[in-house]
Amino acid sequence: MPDATKVLLTGFEPFEGYGDNPSWTAAERLAAEPPKGLEVSAVRLSCVYRRSLEELRTAVAEHRPSLVLALGQAGGRPDLTVERVAINVDDARIPDNAGQEPIDEPIVPDGPAAYFSTLPVKACVAASRAAGIPASVSQSAGTFVCNHVFYGLAHLLATEHPDVRGGFVHVPFAPHQVVERDRAGAASMSVRDMATGLAAMLEAAATTTTDIRETGGATH
Amino acid sequence: MPDATKVLLTGFEPFEGYGDNPSWTAAERLAAEPPKGLEVSAVRLSCVYRRSLEELRTAVAEHRPSLVLALGQAGGRPDLTVERVAINVDDARIPDNAGQEPIDEPIVPDGPAAYFSTLPVKACVAASRAAGIPASVSQSAGTFVCNHVFYGLAHLLATEHPDVRGGFVHVPFAPHQVVERDRAGAASMSVRDMATGLAAMLEAAATTTTDIRETGGATH
Amino acid sequence: MPDATKVLLTGFEPFEGYGDNPSWTAAERLAAEPPKGLEVSAVRLSCVYRRSLEELRTAVAEHRPSLVLALGQAGGRPDLTVERVAINVDDARIPDNAGQEPIDEPIVPDGPAAYFSTLPVKACVAASRAAGIPASVSQSAGTFVCNHVFYGLAHLLATEHPDVRGGFVHVPFAPHQVVERDRAGAASMSVRDMATGLAAMLEAAATTTTDIRETGGATH
């Protein structure tokens, strides 16, 4: 019987004044009820530039995963979005939880301009959809702490753990967040549905090494 | 011990080629597990001009409700929308399930231009939100079969059952519908969450006769 | 040689803190360079419940038009929207320019629930589009001062000037407004393009008595 695939799942602490962050609630739920064949550890990261990456480094060293999936919230997006690429820039539109607002600063001063996800992005999207949960490829993780963690993760794996694969997925608002802050008109998804889609993605990521050939592009 | 309030809940059959219609799935779920103090009957209407109104008339005669809530699907809207007003016009952008495409025809030739909902619209919105489910007032139910049923219901109650109150609520896509038809970018809501919000609305409607004073307007 | 058709065009003063209101700028432009065969008078209305209707009544009495087109701004909409129906309710989401915020109050206490536009709505949309300017039918003028003026106009014409036709068109943000208030992501239209589309609408309205049969409906 093969060993379970060790997965490290990260979510974020609340930010922008919300009471919770579904990226963390969903991660906890998946760690409590992991997909068959997977051993899932969930770690909560600070929504703070730099500090989040130190916490991530510690978590990777401690859990020694073969797969890392970082989660973050993209309030307003209607579906689970699997990020294709992380770019080497911090450009804050709002302060992080420590009050930092970097503008156009590199995450790793001499690092490459970008890293592509080493997860099978298209297979993850297809798996979530097969489970009935809307998902799509995203061409940009933004320039806030989510992209920061995604880039930092990719750099860490590329330079120190070349055998470990990793990527990033954004989750929508949970319904109660739309109510809590009166975000009339904003899309949301129940945390239960997020977890269903993410579980399908983890299974796909664990078993797919060459991504499927299916478009996930954007004309712009 | 007071008698339960008799509620008639209607949903629609599938349309536009979808496999199901969450307005009906949610209605069935509520009839199976009604809110305390309510007796809920669910009736499925055809997505057909005229025929739907005959079915509605029969259902009202048979179930003798004191409250009627008609449900329909507004694919693309992100939340439960409580309709404020029904207008006396059919103007089809797509054919109904019998192939009819009326343009600018009155629903009731000598009827008033519009009817306002006789449900406490604002209280329904507030109740859903208090239950954690996004909801808002809508100023237009469109000009397709949903508005047709809403107007026909209002006319029926006003002219023949002045003691019965009634209104209309639109539900979003269910997640699987977005996947089924590849409606990338469309918002959705789980049927479970729809039912939670609608149950709260029914309880509010049953117990509120004078609506609360809270804005639900639109600048345009 | 036939007399020119007398048209009264109204626009609004600025509201919500903007420096100007393109509904007025566009009206002025059309009065200065009216379409052939039309005599256009432009009158600016206060963005104030009640007062706007008194100003409108005075303008109709003074100019004795055979056609009245009221304009307002619907910031965020991408095209010229010809309103189909005005409803008998004020429900303010923001204060008007006199600080009034009515909630669910009738505009005319014993008036009908709604009035349909007496302009050829579909012909107006088609004329603007034929001139290259995006336009569509709108099923709701909201519940703020625009709907208030549209309802008041329709009531005035129906009860006192049954031979005069009237309607309402919403215009988008002008580009400089999006910049002025940093409405990132909001659509806009140049005032020059607004005037082109509106001129085509006025010509269509002046020459069309029976509207064209073309869908302009909404499924919801």
Next chain:
Amino acid sequence: MPDATKVLLTGFEPFEGYGDNPSWTAAERLAAEPPKGLEVSAVRLSCVYRRSLEELRTAVAEHRPSLVLALGQAGGRPDLTVERVAINVDDARIPDNAGQEPIDEPIVPDGPAAYFSTLPVKACVAASRAAGIPASVSQSAGTFVCNHVFYGLAHLLATEHPDVRGGFVHVPFAPHQVVERDRAGAASMSVRDMATGLAAMLEAAATTTTDIRETGGATH
């Protein structure tokens, strides 16, 4: 008296079945009436993977510009969007004008994952806005021919013309395109306004070597 700055401006031929492409119409207009101090040459590129880059290489060799601005159309976006980064992947959602639909293929097999624009992105946005034309930073140019040309341009300049600066700007639909294809609900901008904003950007790019420090980031 200093020599004029030589600018190469590229636009695309029509695609997706439209009759024209405003990225080219706007480029032609700017070449005919260049901003003071600039000498602007406009070259039209094929909307075809690879071929567009050969045409670009030829144009750079022929015109020997010190600044290259490539334009493309992003139908649906409401404003001028200055692209921050080009990524090394082609992933077509629709066929290019030669029928090619590459999926997840690198543009330059051993090229870096991404290139950042060497234009002062924030200064360009600010200049357009100061001219009254909505503009913003975009974090993704997509994965179609626009991103292909942007990446190819950046690679060409980085490897063969390190002294030449270059970038990419997306323009919205022109109003007539929305009408032509009945893209109800889509934002647009007049070509005249596009040219005004782009002229301001060219002047800013020609005179700004260190970009201004102003946020243009996205939380996601």
